[in-house]
Amino acid sequence: MNDTPTLDDLRNQLVDEIVAKRPLPAPIEHALRTVRRDLHLPGLDPAAAYTNRAVTIKDNPNGPLALSCASVPSTVAMMLAQLAPQPGDRILEIGAGTGYNAALLAELVGPTDRSPLSTLTPESPSTPARPSTAPATNTSGSWNATASRAPPSTPPTPA
Numbered sequence: 264m265n266d267t268p269t270l271d272d273l274r275n276q277l278v279d280e281i282v283a284k285r286p287l288p289a290p291i292e293h294a295l296r297t298v299r300r301d302l303h304l305p306g307l308d309p310a311a312a313y314t315n316r317a318v319t320i321k322d323n324p325n326g327p328l329a330l331s332c333a334s335v336p337s338t339v340a341m342m343l344a345q346l347a348p349q350p351g352d353r354i355l356e357i358g359a360g361t362g363y364n365a366a367l368l369a370e371l372v373g374p375t376d377r378s379p380l381s382t383l384t385p386e387s388p389s390t391p392a393r394p395s396t397a398p399a400t401n402t403s404g405s406w407n408a409t410a411s412r413a414p415p416s417t418p419p420t421p422a
Contacts (some may be wrong), residue, residue, distance in 0.1 A: 270301060273313035280315060281337045291343045294370040295336070303363035304333060320360060333361045389392050 268276070278295045281287070287295070301312040311318070320333040343364075348354060348371040359365045 268310075270299065270309055270313075273310060274299065277313045277315060281340050284337070285341065287340055287344055288347070290371055291367075294343070294367045295340060298363070298366045298370050300333075300336065300363050303361040314400065317329060331360060333363060339345060339364055339367065343367060343371070 275296060281295070282292060301307070301309040304312045304318055307318060315335060315337050317332040317335050319332055321329060323330045334388060338406040346354075350366055350370045350371075350373045354368050354372060356365050357370060
């Protein structure tokens, strides 16, 4: 008999821990139980991917704090609950880092004709949007953005 938890077990244990402290809307809980965080954190022990902790993506050679981190899952859940994305919404996430948040957003809004993520790096300042189902590459963590939601009928605002 194998007592090693599966990835599904680890993911569900993490979501159970989050929901026990702060109930979530059903669609967000479902997205957290569906989207695999471990795929967006390559090279990390899968068990570590399913802890309620930030994961350093890029170290800061000049300081004590990391330049970029994958956010704490309970914080991601809280932000998604505040954003309240709906099926059909078009959402742009700038500075998508690992792509995990964008994959959660894609799960929540369903199929659209646009990718909900864009990652810019100093090496390639005009990296095009990438499909939300693929893990994003690491970024420098130099950019910050705030997500907002517009109804599906709202045309995009020119930059």
